[in-house]
Amino acid sequence: MDAPFRQLTPYAWVAQSCIYATNSGILIGNGKAYLVDPGITPAELERIAAFVATRQAVIRGIVLTHAHWDHLLGPAKLPGIPVIAHAEYAAVVAAHHDDLVRQIAAWQLGERTECPDVYALPSPDMTFDDHIHIHLPGYCLSAIAAPGHAPDALVLYEPVAGFLWAGDMLSDVEVPMVMDTFHHYRQTLEQLVHLDIRVLVPGHGAATADGTEIRARIEHDRAYLASVEKCVASAVDQGASLSETVARCGNIGFVQPDNYPNAHRWNIEQAYLEVGGSASGTIGWAQDWLVEEMEC
Ligand SMILES: [Zn+2]
Incomplete structure (x- = not known):
């Protein structure tokens, strides 16, 4: 039954969902367990709970790396377990509560062709601004x-194993998605460069313990962000419109472009806004929240 669970360190396992190759983390030490973004389907959540139970561990907390719908479905199926999130989580949910509920309902309808469950979005029991420690026996x-x-994204880091759970960054299958700001994304990657990372788990895609691959993912994402920012700044300096800027910067390379037809364009639009470009209507990643209400 352990087949879907890959052990990465003495205390960390990863299980990958059939949806978007989303990773769930299971951290276990001496009868104590924490889950990271557990999901996504009910069957996958049941397998995770059963996996923890076979190790005679009790789940002490669920860490949510950020308030995007595909990371939020665990707590409703594993009730009563304290939820840990960044302090900005509440603001993101307050701003996008209805969008998130619509996104979850749209996925549920697409998956099951039936009326969705009514999900209450998780409410954190513990939040932090800069960092917080989570103790497993022998590890911090x-x-x-x-x-x-x-804005509420967090990573998990443990120095003994050099373990980094990167949330929705450093993926081998996704372009960086700048749904907050380029400024913050760049600062965050600059912080990560200084960590000794030997095991990397992205929110989506393959975990890796290959040091060359880990460094390449960080450098590739930093280079991509720098290229977009530079291209957009130059276009805006020369008075380019939004559509001209998108056209000029459209050929910057990134992973799996066919899977993400909008992501690169929305990143360009986000950068355009950040450097003071003017445009009307909803542009950039704000468009990702626009999911229509679905009738069932
Ligand atoms: Zn996300």
């Missing part, structure tokens, strides 16, 4: 603020 993990992909 730090949850660290890591904005950029989202």
Whole structure:
């Protein structure tokens, strides 16, 4: 039954969802367990709970790396367990509560072709601004603020194993998605450069313990962000409109472009806004929240 669970360190396992290759973390030490973004389907959540139970561990907390719908479905299926999130989580949920509920409902309808469950979005029991320590016997993990992909994004780091749970960054299958700001994303990656990372788990895609691959992912994402910012700044300096800027910067390379037709364009639009470009209507990642109400 352990087949879907890959052990990465003496205390960390990862299980990958069939949805978006989303990773769930299971951290276990001496009868104590923490879950990271557990999900996504009910069957996957049941397997995670059963995996923890076979190790005679009790789940002490659920860490949510950020308030995007595909990371939020665990607590409703594992009730009564304290939820840990960044302090900005509440503001993101307050601003996008209805969008998140619509996104979850749209996914549920698409998956099951039936009326969705009514999900209450998780409410954190413990939040932090800069960092917080999470203790497993023999190990101390730090949850660290890591904005950029989202204002409330966090990473988990443990120095003995050099373990980094990166949330929705450093993926081998996704372009960096700047749903917060380029400024924050760049600062966060600059912080991560200084960590001794030997095991890396992205929110989506493959975990890796290959040092060359880990460094390449960090440098690739830093280079991508720098290229977009430079291209957009130059275009805005020359008075380019938004559509001209998108056209000029459209050919910057990134991973799996066919899977993410909008992501690169929305990143360009986000950078355009940040350097003071003017445009009307909803542009950039704000468009990602626009999910229509679905009838069932
Ligand atoms: Zn996300």
